[in-house]
Amino acid sequence: MTPAWTLISAFAGALLVLLLPARSAGFARVIALVASITGAVAAAAACLAKLQHPDAAAWSFDTAWIPELGIRFHLAANGLSLSLLLLTGIVAVAGVLFSWNVTLRPRAFFAFFMTIIGGVYGVFLSRDAFLLFVFYEIVILPKYMLIAIWGSTNREYGAMKLTLYSIGSSALILIGLVVAYAAAGGTSFDLDYLASVKYAPALQSWAFPILFLGFGVLGGIWPFHTWAPTGHVAAPTAASMLLAGVVMKLGAYGALCVAMPIFPQGFAEWRLVIAGLAVVGIIYGALTALTQKDLKFVIGYSSVSHMGFILLGLATATHWGLSGAVLQMISHGIVAGLLFGIAGRVVYERTHTRDLTALGAFDLWRTLPGAAFAFTLATAASMGLPGFSGFVAEISVGIGVWKSYPWLIVPVAVGIIVTGAFSLRAMHRAFFPVRNAADAAAPMLPPLTWPEISAIALLISVSLAIGVYPMPWVTLIDDGLASPLFHSILSLP
Amino acid sequence: MNYSALFIQLLPEAVLVITALLLLGVAVTIEARTGRPIPVDLTIVISSLGIVGACAALNFCPANPASGTTLLVMDPLARVFKAIVLGLGLLAVLLPPARREIAQPGEFHALLLFALTGLLLTVGTTHLLFLFVALELASLSLYLLAGFSRTAKAAEASLKYFLFGGVSAAFFLFGLSLLYGYCHTLTLPAMAAALEGGHSLPAFAVVGLVMVVVGLGFKLAAAPFHYWAPDVYQGSPATSVALIAAASKAVGAVVLVRLLLMGFGEAAGSAAWGLMQPGWSLWIGVLAAVSMVFGNVLALAQTSVRRLLAYSAVANTGYLLVAISANGAVAAGAALFYVVVYGLATFGALAVTAAVERERGDDSLGSFAGLVHRSPLQAVALLIFLSSLAGIPPLAGFVGKFVMFGAAMSASTTDGIPGLTWLVGLGAVMSAISLYYYLMVLKQAFVREAADATPVALSMSHRLAMLIPALLLVALGLCPAMLLSPVTQALLATLLGR
Numbered sequence: 001m002t003p004a005w006t007l008i009s010a011f012a013g014a015l016l017v018l019l020l021p022a023r024s025a026g027f028a029r030v031i032a033l034v035a036s037i038t039g040a041v042a043a044a045a046a047c048l049a050k051l052q053h054p055d056a057a058a059w060s061f062d063t064a065w066i067p068e069l070g071i072r073f074h075l076a077a078n079g080l081s082l083s084l085l086l087l088t089g090i091v092a093v094a095g096v097l098f099s100w101n102v103t104l105r106p107r108a109f110f111a112f113f114m115t116i117i118g119g120v121y122g123v124f125l126s127r128d129a130f131l132l133f134v135f136y137e138i139v140i141l142p143k144y145m146l147i148a149i150w151g152s153t154n155r156e157y158g159a160m161k162l163t164l165y166s167i168g169s170s171a172l173i174l175i176g177l178v179v180a181y182a183a184a185g186g187t188s189f190d191l192d193y194l195a196s197v198k199y200a201p202a203l204q205s206w207a208f209p210i211l212f213l214g215f216g217v218l219g220g221i222w223p224f225h226t227w228a229p230t231g232h233v234a235a236p237t238a239a240s241m242l243l244a245g246v247v248m249k250l251g252a253y254g255a256l257c258v259a260m261p262i263f264p265q266g267f268a269e270w271r272l273v274i275a276g277l278a279v280v281g282i283i284y285g286a287l288t289a290l291t292q293k294d295l296k297f298v299i300g301y302s303s304v305s306h307m308g309f310i311l312l313g314l315a316t317a318t319h320w321g322l323s324g325a326v327l328q329m330i331s332h333g334i335v336a337g338l339l340f341g342i343a344g345r346v347v348y349e350r351t352h353t354r355d356l357t358a359l360g361a362f363d364l365w366r367t368l369p370g371a372a373f374a375f376t377l378a379t380a381a382s383m384g385l386p387g388f389s390g391f392v393a394e395i396s397v398g399i400g401v402w403k404s405y406p407w408l409i410v411p412v413a414v415g416i417i418v419t420g421a422f423s424l425r426a427m428h429r430a431f432f433p434v435r436n437a438a439d440a441a442a443p444m445l446p447p448l449t450w451p452e453i454s455a456i457a458l459l460i461s462v463s464l465a466i467g468v469y470p471m472p473w474v475t476l477i478d479d480g481l482a483s484p485l486f487h488s489i490l491s492l493p
Numbered sequence: 494m495n496y497s498a499l500f501i502q503l504l505p506e507a508v509l510v511i512t513a514l515l516l517l518g519v520a521v522t523i524e525a526r527t528g529r530p531i532p533v534d535l536t537i538v539i540s541s542l543g544i545v546g547a548c549a550a551l552n553f554c555p556a557n558p559a560s561g562t563t564l565l566v567m568d569p570l571a572r573v574f575k576a577i578v579l580g581l582g583l584l585a586v587l588l589p590p591a592r593r594e595i596a597q598p599g600e601f602h603a604l605l606l607f608a609l610t611g612l613l614l615t616v617g618t619t620h621l622l623f624l625f626v627a628l629e630l631a632s633l634s635l636y637l638l639a640g641f642s643r644t645a646k647a648a649e650a651s652l653k654y655f656l657f658g659g660v661s662a663a664f665f666l667f668g669l670s671l672l673y674g675y676c677h678t679l680t681l682p683a684m685a686a687a688l689e690g691g692h693s694l695p696a697f698a699v700v701g702l703v704m705v706v707v708g709l710g711f712k713l714a715a716a717p718f719h720y721w722a723p724d725v726y727q728g729s730p731a732t733s734v735a736l737i738a739a740a741s742k743a744v745g746a747v748v749l750v751r752l753l754l755m756g757f758g759e760a761a762g763s764a765a766w767g768l769m770q771p772g773w774s775l776w777i778g779v780l781a782a783v784s785m786v787f788g789n790v791l792a793l794a795q796t797s798v799r800r801l802l803a804y805s806a807v808a809n810t811g812y813l814l815v816a817i818s819a820n821g822a823v824a825a826g827a828a829l830f831y832v833v834v835y836g837l838a839t840f841g842a843l844a845v846t847a848a849v850e851r852e853r854g855d856d857s858l859g860s861f862a863g864l865v866h867r868s869p870l871q872a873v874a875l876l877i878f879l880s881s882l883a884g885i886p887p888l889a890g891f892v893g894k895f896v897m898f899g900a901a902m903s904a905s906t907t908d909g910i911p912g913l914t915w916l917v918g919l920g921a922v923m924s925a926i927s928l929y930y931y932l933m934v935l936k937q938a939f940v941r942e943a944a945d946a947t948p949v950a951l952s953m954s955h956r957l958a959m960l961i962p963a964l965l966l967v968a969l970g971l972c973p974a975m976l977l978s979p980v981t982q983a984l985l986a987t988l989l990g991r
Contacts, residue, residue, distance in 0.1 A: 066892070066973055068823055068981050069899050130895065134886040141876075141885050144932065148940045156940065164929060167883075171925035174895065175918045178902045182911040186903025200909055 002059045003077045003125060005042035006085050009035045010092075010118030017111045025107050032110040033096045036117065040089025047082045051472055054079075054479060060127070069181075070188040074127040080326060080480020081124040083473055084253060087333045088124070090462055091245040092117045097455035098341045099238040101349070102150070109150060112142035113238060120246050129177050129189040129258065136173070136254070139247060140166050143239070150236040153294075158234025162243075165227035169217035173254070176211025179203070180262050195261035195485050208266025212259040212274070219251030220307040221274075222281035228307075229300030237344035240296070244303045244336035249329045252310045256322065257485065260314065264488035267317070271492075272405075275315035279411045281308030286418035290425065295343045295354040298426040299336065302382060305419060306332045306390075312412070313397040317492040319481060321400025324393050326477045331381075331389035331466060338378045338459040346371045346452050347430070350445045356426065360433030363442040370448040372431040374456045379427045381463045383420050389466035502565055504550040505575060506610050512543025513606035520599020533589050536602040537954050543606060544583045547613075551575055563680055564623040568990060569983035571617040574747050574829075578616060581740040581836055582609040587958040588844050590732045591851055594642035601641055601732075608634035608736060612744045619681040619755065621669050624748065625662075628712075632658050635741060638733035639725050650721075650728030657711060657721040665708025671701025681756035688759040699771075702757060706776060709752070712745035715780050715814060716787035719807045726803035727856075731847035734799070738806060738843065739836030746813060746832040750825045753777075753817065754988060761820045765905050765912020777818035778916055784811030785923040792930045798846050798856045801930055802839060805882060808927060809835050815920050816897035819913055821904025822988055824897065826981030831893035833976065834881065834969060838890055841878035841962035844955065845871050852949050861934055863943020871949070872938045874959040879931040881966045884924050889969035894924060896977065 013035025017028045049056070060076035077085065095113065102109050115138065122135030140163060147159035181189055184197040199207070217224045228248065232240045260267045285305030292298045306328065313325025348354055351362050365372040381388035394416070401408050448456075466473055481490070500507065516539050520531040554567050586605060595601050611631025618624050636658060640651025673679055675698035676687040688694070694702070711718040726734050753761070753773055762772015769775055788808025795801040813835070816828035846856050848871055853860035865872035881890030898917045905913035969976055 066896065066977065068826070068974075068977055069896055069903075133895070134891070137884075137886045137891065140928075141880060145939060148936060156936065160929070160932065160936075163932065164925075167925040167928045168922075171921040174898065174921045175914070178895075178899050178917060179911050179914060181899055182902035182906045183909045186899075186906065203910060 003042060003046040003082065003085060004059075004061060004075060006039040006089065006121040007075075007118055007125060009038035009042065010114050010121055014111045014114035014118060017107050017114065020107055028106040028110045029096065029100055029102070032114055033093070035114055036089065036092035036096050039117065039121065040086070040093050043082065043085040043089040046077065047086050047472075047476060050079055050082055050479065051475060054475075066130075069130075069186075071130045072128050072188075072190065073131060074190065075125040075131075076127045077125055078480040078483055079476035079478070080257075083326070083330060083476040083480075084124045084249065085121060087249070087330045088117060088120050088246050090458065091241060091333055091337045094337055094341060094455040094459050095238040095241045097451040098241065098345045099236070100449070100451040102236075104150060109146070112146050113242070115139070115142045116146075116242055116247065120250060123250050124253065127191050129181070129191055129194060132191070132254075132258065133170075133173060133177060136250060137170055139250075140170070143243065143247070146239040147231060147235045150239070151234040152236070153234055154230070155234045158230045162227045162231030165217055165224070169214045169251070172210050172214030172217070176207055176214055176259070179207045180211070183207075191258065191261070192485065199263060199265075201265050204263040204266030205269050208259065208263035209270055211263065212255055212267070212270070215251045215254035215259055216311065217251065218248060219255060219311060220248055220281070220304050221311055222277050222284055222304070222308070225281060225285070225304045225307075228304055229297055232300040232303065232340070233294065233296045237341060240340040240344055241337040244300070244340060245333040248303065248307055249333055252307065252314070252325065252329055255311070256314055256325065260489050261485040264492070267489065268492050271315045271317060275312055275405055275408060278308045278311035278315055279408055279415070281305065281311065282415035283411060283418065286415050286422055289422040290418060293356055295347070295356060295359065295426060295430050296340070298422060299339045299343060302339075302419070302422065303332070303336055305415065306336070306382075308415070309394060309397050312408075313400055316397070316400035316404040317489050318400040318403050319490055320396050320403065322481055322486070322490070323474060323477045324396025324398075324400055326480075327389070327396060327466075327470070327473060328393035330473065331393045331463065334459050334463045334466075335378060335381045335390060338374070338456065338463070339382060341455060341459070342371055342375050342378060346374075346448065346456075356429040359430040360435075361442065362445065363433060363435060364431045364445075367442050368445045368447075370453070374460065375427060375431055377460050379423045381460075381467070383423045384416065387464065387467045389463045389470075391467055392470045499562060502554055502567065504553055505547040505579070506613050508547040508550050509543055509606045509610045509613070512539065512546070513603040513610075516540065516543075516599055516603045516606070520597065520603075530597050531599045533592065533595075533598045534952075534954070536598045537586055537589060540586045540602045540606055541583060544579050544586060544609070548576060548579045551579070564620045565617055566619050567617060568987040570747065570751065570987040573979055573983040574616045574743065575613050577833055578609065578612050578740050578744060581743060581833075581840065582612070582736065584840055584958055584961060585732055585736040585740065587954045587961075588732050588735050588840075588847065589952055589955055590730050591642075591847070594644070594730050601638070604634050604638050604641070605732070605736060608638060609740065612740055615744050616747055619751065621672070621679045621681070625666055625669060628665075628748070629662060631741065631744070632662065635733070635737055638736065639729040641733065642730045644728070646728030647730065650725040654721045654725050657718075661708045661711035661718065664704045668701040668704025668708060671697050672705065674698075675701070681751065684756045685758065688757065694760050699760075702760060702773060703776065705752065706749075706773060706780075709745055709749045710780060713742060713749065713810045714803075714806050715810045716784040716807050719784070719787070722806055723800045723803040726806070727797055727799045731843055731850075735840050735843050738802070739840045742806070742810075743832045743836050746829060750817060750829060750984070754820070754822065754825055758820070763820075763912070764818050764916065765907065766915050768907070768912055774818050774820045777814050778913075781811045781814035781818055781916060782919055784808065784814060785920055789923045789926050792927065795930070796858055798858065798861065798934055799843075801934070802842055802846070805927065805930070806839060808923065809839075809882070812894060812897060812920050812924065815913070815916050816901045818916065819901035819904040821900060822985050823981060824900035824904045826984045827893070827897040827900045827977070829980050829984065830973070830977045831897050833980070834889040834893045834966065837962040837965055838878045838881040841874060841959055841966070842882070844958045844962075845875045845878065848949065848951055848955060848959075858933060858937050861937035862941040863946060864938035866943055866946040868949045870956070871959065874963045875938055876935060877963045877966055879935055881970070883928045883931040885928075887967070887970045889966045889973065892970055892973040894920075896973070
């Protein structure tokens with residue numbers, strides 16, 4: 001089973017769902033589940049094959065597409081992209097399970113959902129800058145529709161804001177890519193070729209920030225992160241999971257695998273600025289999360305903070321930093337999916353509120369113990385406690401920071417402490433409220449359903465697995481980082 | 494002169510004119526016999542058959558005609574674009590005019606065929622005086638088509654179009670006379686030969702070239718020569734607008750590319766940042782920048798979808814002028830690809846707007862509310878058209894914009910430094926802004942609920958007029974080489990063969 005099945009299953013799933021006759025719309029979720037499981041299994045199989053035979057010839061698909069500009073339809077996967085494919089597959093399966101109860105226009109919902117998944121798979125698989133950009137842009141419209149039609153709080157505003165930020169970031173990426181293409185002679189959009197060209201330093205110092213910022217906006221770089229919390233809060237649960245879990249990772253992935261390798265000298269010039277913005281993002285996101293009243297906003301701002309760790313890892317330009325950043329992408333993808341799933345679906349479906357104070361009245365740890373248990377584990381993972389994926393990733397990024405910018409470790413430590421504070425505060429307020437004996441006992445809430453339990457179990461077990469035994473993931477990521485793309489970056493410090 | 498060879502060479506145009514005359518005859522006969530005007534469906538069938546016949550006749554036109562005239566050419570560019578113009582014209586015919594607007598469909602469609610004839614002749618000539626005559630044949634028919642529905646708004650639109658068009662035609666002709674004064678010839682290849690040697694044009698020839706560009710800028714609705722566009726788009730019958738927006742614009746782009754690249758390559762100058770040289774490249778670059786900013790910013794404030802499409806037309810002209818200003822054959826080929834793709838998308842959007850309008854009475858944003866419940870087909874088609882205009886993959890509009898910007902940037906690169914970054918950057922940012930107003934329409938269609946959800950009934954040809962461009966946009970987005978390669982190769986062959 002080649003990695004291409006991820007892509008094929010997602011788009012075929014979207015198409016099949018659309019073609020369903022109206023009276024069997026209920027099958028939409030089944031088709032989406034089958035398609036997303038197929039994708040996840042294909043990704044897992046490819047990862048396993050890579051681990052067993054690390055030196056086997058890599059799979060690739062390459063054919064001419066737009067010969068006038070030397071554009072090729074070129075898909076291939078190294079270990080790094082395989083690990084991100086697997087992340088996408090897992091979040092996709094969990095997303096479908098958490099959307100099991102969608103009854104409003106289910107065919108359109110799952111078609112848009114699967115299109116986003118397909119676009120994300122495509123970005124991770126593309127080896128041609130144009131193709132990568134195509135997949136990157138495919139997700140924009142479905143994102144808007146998912147939020148604007150199925151969303152909650154302030155949905156039209158959140159959807160429009162998120163979409164405009166996305167398309168704005170795309171405009172920057174377009175400019176950056178076209179500049180790189182033209183300056184390299186205007187013959188090919190192949191990423192490896194573009195990365196092998198030595199651009200004039202003067203060009204790099206203005207073209208790099210354009211391209212990097214384009215990807216950075218989608219990666220939630222401070223101060224262009226404001227679309228993320230409003231968009232994630234407005235989105236329906238599955239879309240929040242996808243947006244925070246994998247779509248934001250596209251930005252980080254593009255920064256790592258497109259912007260930095262193409263303009264390494266520009267990166268060298270600007271990386272201190274990136275590190276500074278990343279640290280501000282970590283602390284700002286955490287402090288803002290500390291003051292939120294809405295549970296989803298807490299998670300939204302925590303995403304900004306966690307994405308800061310990824311950008312910081314990239315800015316260190318060390319092997320530890322880059323590998324930690326990718327590991328953090330995977331870890332945050334799982335954990336953010338889990339948190340949004342519990343807050344947006346499990347709890348909100350039963351209580352119809354996300355206000356921390358109002359949730360206190362439900363006494364959730366007694367009335368909905370399953371959710372409280374899962375949220376506690378998710379919070380532990382989010383805080384980066386040992387045994388969970390976040391710990392491995394943050395330690396790795398921390399070592400990278402120590403090697404490149406030792407003094408930055410202080411604000412990072414502050415960020416980690418504030419992360420602990422807001423995570424505990426939200427968990428405590430929402431699930432373990434202090435109640436007076438005089439308060440009336442809250443009525444029991446309906447227990448968790450099977451789709452919810454399986455999605456939660458899937459995500460928690462993956463996070464635990466990475467935390468306890470990160471070796472396979474690190475091996476995969478190292479395989480990707482060994483590519484010639486990153487030579488010029490890793491030799492910087 | 495060999496008249497039979499001339500007739501063969503003009504076979505497509507002849508088929509169109511004969512069909513138009515036939516149509517008029519049939520219309521008069523039916524009206525005299527029954528006292529009622531000819532049914533729309535019949536005129537649509539007759540005109541479509543005529544256009545298909547003209548397309549077939551195109552195959553019989555020899556590449557090297559023996560007629561001995563220098564007025565007409567059948568170079569690869571002419572052949573490809575005659576076929577494309579006929580295709581776009583066929584789509585316009587398929588979009589039926591509203592019954593209460595057009596009382597005499599026979600005359601209406603006959604005029605449409607005459608306009609198409611003019612457009613075909615315009616594409617197939619390198620003789621500037623003949624070009625002017627052909628362009629006027631097309632324009633006069635289009636002025637009439639714009640005002641055909643006899644409403645106050647259509648009259649205003651038609652008059653504005655006519656006055657602006659008349660003035661710009663005067664500019665065009667005066668510019669030609671100045672150019673003739675300098676080159677002593679009226680055919681483009683001879684002009685290019687006269688200009689060879691690289692010495693700069695004298696002032697009066699420069700003025701002539703500027704005037705010609707202004708005249709074509711009007712045809713393309715480039716800002717600041719676009720003032721007719723919003724009123725025509727809003728007031729004229731949808732079918733006429735469709736022809737003006739798609740076929741007529743494509744022809745304008747072909748003429749501009751032919752004129753500048755084939756005739757005045759020597760007078761290009763440069764629009765590259767830091768290396769700017771006076772010449773058409775710079776003028777076109779400035780026109781492009783003004784059009785993109787004007788079109789996109791004004792479109793943001795529109796509440797009528799037709800006016801919105803008019804300003805989007807101005808903005809899109811800006812994008813394609815970016816590629817033309819780069820003065821490269823591949824970039825110009827990309828611009829010609831884009832103008833076709835743009836024409837398909839705008840045509841489709843107009844077809845959906847016409848359907849909504851006939852049902853709801855107006856074309857305000859609110860009329861589109863809940864379209865997805867009333868007619869899923871129309872809503873999905875609208876999604877495809879507007880996404881293509883906004884440049885969302887995998888649709889052809891995205892590929893077109895990307896290829897134009899990429900080719901423009903690469904044509905303007907010297908010593909590894911791309912010179913047109915300022916213009917392409919502005920284009921990319923403006924294109925991002927445009928998503929906002931397209932989304933305003935899509936939001937109504939997909940997100941908002943309708944007051945009533947009664948399904949909409951549409952005629953077969955109206956449905957085809959939405960389905961065909963939608964399918965083409967998807968196909969060309971996935972497989973752009975189908976159109977991009979023929980167009981680019983035709984342009985390259987034509988430029989080499991001059």
